[in-house]
Amino acid sequence: MVTWPWQRDRTVARTLRVRSRGDFGDVRRVDFEELAPDIDTFLGQAAYLQLGYFETLSELIAPTPELTQKESISVAAGAALHKHRAILALIRERGDDPLDLMLPFREPLDAFRRSTHGARSLETMLSVHITAGMLDDFYLALSSSYGQTGRRVADILRGDDDRQALVDIITDAIAADEQWKSLLALWGRxxxxxxxxxxxxxxxxQTLDAAEERKVEPVFTDLLGAHSRRMSAMGLDA
Structure with a gap:
């Protein structure tokens, strides 16, 4: 388990709930404010995650041979960078230094990026689509815990991620070579x-007791359900 250092403890009323969204089915609200991180942690992690998506996608551009695919990847990278900068602007408006808030999460989130970086470009594209999709959903669920600041972060995260082009590249590769299907399905799992x-x-x-596990279970159930739908949309088994 990754150990996360907690930053300044600001008093913010927190209520973690699953947001209403079409692909998650019925709305379920889960209140466990004592489990939600402080607002500095929330903002720092959210900002650094978007920077990580940008970095990973940017690394894929050079080795990609097709010009149209280079353009698609660059657009998705640009969308992640736009969200990253928008969260940084919000942090600065609050009077904080974005680097101070992001720095505690650099090491663990960089380790996460390395562990989910595929040996092949298609695997890495799938990594971004799947991990960004799940974590964006999770941070959207967290966002309702932080009042107006949380609503602004939610608006940023709901912006166009331009990752459908990555899905198209993946599905085209599967259509051209069926062997990709089983390999990418295994990687996605x-x-x-x-x-x-x-x-x-x-x-x-850092650890959850049995009662806390019951409180978070609906959120993680929704995350897994959305993951399964993303995989199915690409013709992959979750």
């Missing part, structure tokens, strides 16, 4: 455990 560990580590307690 591998990503889930590492991604859920990152989500769990974002919660205030």
């Amino acid at each position: 591998r990503l889930v455990g590492d991604t859920l560990l990152i989500a769990r580590a974002a919660l205030r307690p």
